[in-house]
Amino acid sequence: MNNPITKDYAHFEDLEIGQTIDLGATTLTKEMIITFATEFDPFPFHIDEKAAKASLLGGIAASGWQTGAIALKKLLENFPKKLASAGGLGFTNLKWKRPVMANDTIGGTVTIANKRRTKSRPQWGIVTLEFDITNQKSQTVMTMSLENLVDVRNPEITDEGSPK
C-alpha cells in the first residue's frame, strides 16, 4: 500500500473481472510517428517518408512501441478513478497484428481479465489487463496482456480474491 486510500483511487477490491475501459480515439499524425521513432525506433519505414513510400507498406508506419505507449496513456486517462498501481510486472504476450499508418486512428478497450492475491505479497494484488487495440476499420492492430500490481485497501481481509 502506497497510494492514498480515498474514493478517488481504485484499489484492488474496486476492480471487477470483466470490467472494460474504452480508450477513446487517437489519430497518429506523421509528425507524431517520426518524432517518437527518431528517438527510440529509427528504422526507415518509421522515419523516412521516401523510404517508407518505396517499402511494402507504402508509407510511414508507427513504431509498435508507440502504439503500446499510447494505449497505456489512454488507459490511464480513461480509467474511471486513479488506479492505485504499485507498478507493472510485465507482459505475458504482446502482438503487433497490423501496421498503424500515418493518419490512422487507434482506439480499443482494456478488459480486467483476472485479479488474484498471493500469500507472499498481501499488500498487493495482481491484476491482468487485456488490451485490444483497433484501428478506424475496427481491425485489431495490437493485443497485449499486462500484469500489474495494485494496492489492496484491506490486506487483512482475504475473502475476496483471497491469498492462495
Next chain:
Amino acid sequence: MNNPITKDYAHFEDLEIGQTIDLGATTLTKEMIITFATEFDPFPFHIDEKAAKASLLGGIAASGWQTGAIALKKLLENFPKKLASAGGLGFTNLKWKRPVMANDTIGGTVTIANKRRTKSRPQWGIVTLEFDITNQKSQTVMTMSLENLVDVRNPEITDEGSPK
C-alpha cells in the same frame, strides 16, 4: 525484401544464433524519467519526487516502457550493421524484475536466440532476440524476447534455416 542489399545491412543470412550484442551503458537521469513518464506513464512514483520519496521505492523510478524503449534504441545503435528489419511481430515475454531508479545506469545484452524461415513468407525470416537488461550492480532489471521479421537476401535458397 525491402532494405537495400548492400554490405552495410545485416540480412537474415548474416545473423548467427548465439550472437550477442552489447548495449553499452545509459544513465537515466531524473529529468529523463520524468519527461518520458509525464507523456506516457504518469504515475506518481515516476513523475512526482515527493510522492516517490514517500513510496516503498523511496525515490523516482523509471517507467518500464522507458527501459524497453532505451533497450531497443541501444540495440539499433550497437548492432554491427544496419538490421534489414521488416518490423516486429511482438514479445513472447517481458518481465520487469527490478525497478530502475533515477541515476541508475542500465546496459546488458541482446542475444540472437533463434532464427527460422516459414513457407508462407519466404522473403522474411523470423529472428528471436532475447534482451537481458541489467543495472550498474549487474542485476537484471528487465528481460524480454522479441520476434522480428528480417529480410532474406536470397529467398530462393532454402538450405539455411530452410522453410518448414
